[in-house]
Amino acid sequence: MQVTMTVNGEEVTREIEGRLLLVHFLRDHLQLTGTHWGCDTSNCGTCVVWLDGEPVKSCTVLAAMAGGHEVRTVEGLEQHGELDPIQRGFMECHGLQCGFCTPGMMMTARALLDRNPDPSDEEIREAISGQICRCTGYATIVRSIRWAAAEQAGTRTTAEEPERTVAPADAPGPAVASASGSAS
């Protein structure tokens, strides 16, 4: 069958099998490999894209069902050569390690900030709770999304430091973390 949809603002038409999943349509037919596939059961969320502005798991949508609709993927987050604040937030706050869940996380996060520009930590955790990250432990993802919220609200302060790892308050100073005699 033939399917036509708008992907990241461009209309595309392809001949496909009726059973083809949207995730495989994007990856194998359009070479948009930023959207990933990670499970058989719609649990992991590495495949999240937008369908008409709403995040969906593209492993659970047939490409045929997206016909006539608008799809946005991670490749469409960057606009006019400018990274989305979400993308910058993930880099600034170490919101990713292996990068596999990252596109899906960022699509969900962008959707969250569009309807709730100043979410609480709890609201962020709830929003991404249908997705799994095996690397980060989520705290840095929460910080990344808050960074983006502050950035786009213009309330981010440059003095802010995302890491919170602390040393003993009574530590002898002024030692630095790399004071191990590495230079010879």
Added chain:
Amino acid sequence: MTTVAANGHRTAFVDNDGKPNGHGRMLRKEDPRFVRGRGRYVDDLQLPGMLHLAILRSPLAHARILSVDTTLAEAHPKVRLVVTGAMLAEKGLAWMPTLSNDVQAVLATDKVRFQGQEVAFVVAEDRYAARDALELIDVEYEPLDAVIDVRTALSPEAPVIRDDLEGKADNHVFDWETGDAAATDEVFRRADVVVSQDIVYPRVHPAPMETCGAVADYDAVDGKLTLWSTTQAPHAHRTLYAIVAGLPEHKIRVVSPDIGGGFGNKVPIYPGYVCAIVGSLLTGKPVKWMEDRAENLISTGFARDYIMRGEIAATREGRILAIRTHVLADHGAFNGVAAPVKYPAGFFGVFTGSYDLEAAYCKMTAVYTNKAPGGVAYACSFRITEAVYLVERIVDCLADELRMDPIELRMKNFIRPEQFPYRTKTGWVYDSGNYAPTMELAKQLAGYDELRAEQAEKRARGEIMGIGVSFFTEAVGAGPRKDMDILGLGMADGCELRVHPTGKAVVRLSVQSQGQGHETTFAQIVAEELGIPPQDIEVVHGDTDQTPFGLGTYGSRSTPVSGAAAALVARKVRDKARLIASGMLEVSVADLEWEKGSFTVAGDPNASVSIQDIAMRAHGAGDLPEGVEGGLEAQICYNPENLTYPHGAYICVVDIDPGTAKVTVRRFVAVDDCGTRINPMIIEGQVHGGLTDGVGMALMEMIAFDEDGNCLSGSLMDYLIPTALEVPDWETGFTVTPSPHHPIGAKGVGESATVGSPPAIVNAVVDALSPFGIRHADMPLTPSRVWEAMQGRPLPPI
């Protein structure tokens, strides 16, 4: 020496601004591609004419194969190739060596030995057609009794799983012991207090978000095989493919591109990789194999599966004297453990933990069962996860027996700073450590005394709150090569560094990142030594044609081994740069002072040349000092003299819902000491990830089987992994005790939190349940299991 850093990440703060720098916070160089969706994972690869491979797997745990009929599958219009075990046997490829000197079937010929075992494969024009064709293969099985309960695997009635091994009449894999049995028994005989506890570490799975897969591309004209695969050890894999497939090693290129998480799952060679190679050899086309999630969970490298009996002997005052343990290890159908060959139980020998003991002894028996092979995956540092869980659980049992605070008991027994290097009673030489300040900092960050007061108040009101403590010492960074090898390949790592004429550099590593940020950390290591900004240093890794030989990334070994190699190769380049600088400045080398990035004549600050100036001279037209070759590059192979021994103190606070028995991890404080800290941002990320693994293992994750050997955890609906709602906002701290033998004092950290967190969480849950008379409960502490415990009923065995 211990340097306790005062807000170290702030004083060492460096941003991505291109100033000369080295260690310190730096944003990751790999992230710009990842946030744009331009990572390059194996499944992203699309080659012209590429075909797709799918594997038919056994539905039974133990059965004889009577016949395999592929006629209908071969008739499928999109199918190009169907291969069975019998066909592979004709080519001598039906069996392959495992990383622990056993053999494993690539495709089953005689019997299937676990549910999910590979039986046949199909190569077709697209991935859907390949799956369709699997349905058309008809396999006739004669079911056999399965060996599922490890406790009965050695009984005389148990069916023999490995009748493929000549003369094999039972399911025994190996016996292993360490320590001094007689001395330990003697200490136990005279001890005031002896506490024993049966402890199970259930089978779990790393379940990286990217499953395993490969694209094999054999070029028949030049005889070269290129294999893009999800491997944590591309060089070791290449050598093994050369041995198994008989291809000459220089005609094999293994590429490990971006990897979507490894955690040990991507260390072994899986039958699927070999099938992809065979598929490409036979079709002459590139062949892609990507497993689905069920295949990943039921057939690839699991972790843990130790049934342990722990015993601890102490004085009445709380002086720990000895630890004794017996372990029954489930190795599945093939011994696929990926550990140094002289260490069949991995580094379990560090079960003596962080304590100064008089004696210790362990006896282990490993058996075959009708379950998937594997055994050391999931960020365990070669079985240290099991060892730390054992010692930290049994120490808590002792604290309970002595009515002593668990922190006080640990502090009383720590190895003291002046005892390092410390040789344990099982022969491990801990390189450095200073445990008390780490424990104190955790206590302080947690507000431990206030937490105990809060707990007392809540108990009085009938609320259920627990506080758990763990303290771990890890042993990471295998080799040394004289002791440690994998199938005869010494565990050392190479590194090459080349400085280009304009002063930019490329460093080539034998290790490979699965998310650890090597492109950043290794650039920083070289930058610190050479003064070239990390932005000007390209890190090349994960391609055997582009990098020197080495054993790869697992067991937290990249920084301890390859990090040392990177620092030393940079110093080697710096030594050469010094010679060239002496010529440029017309002084003797002894008169030159190195300040990061330049050589200056002593006493003449204006007479100075930068590393960039030197690089241009090294490649330029002018004369070089007598005996100095042109170019500015070096290579080394680093053989570590010892492992590195990071440590940490963790405190966990849990609340248990009295109505549902659901455990909530309210707070988690982790203080880690991994020696010199290269990039604190990345270290914090590694710790956070491991803590989340710990919550998963302690509360949610288990690969379970029914009595027939059906795997009950073959999807992410059944194998539960923590989401953002199951974990707290982590609280982290650090101390710095450099490794004395590592060139920059760094120790590994990638697995510390996975090792250290499960006992802290379980200890917290047991502490919460102590008013119910509970002293121990086996993982995973799911609501139903905790509920049983709260009703005073014994927990169902794992």
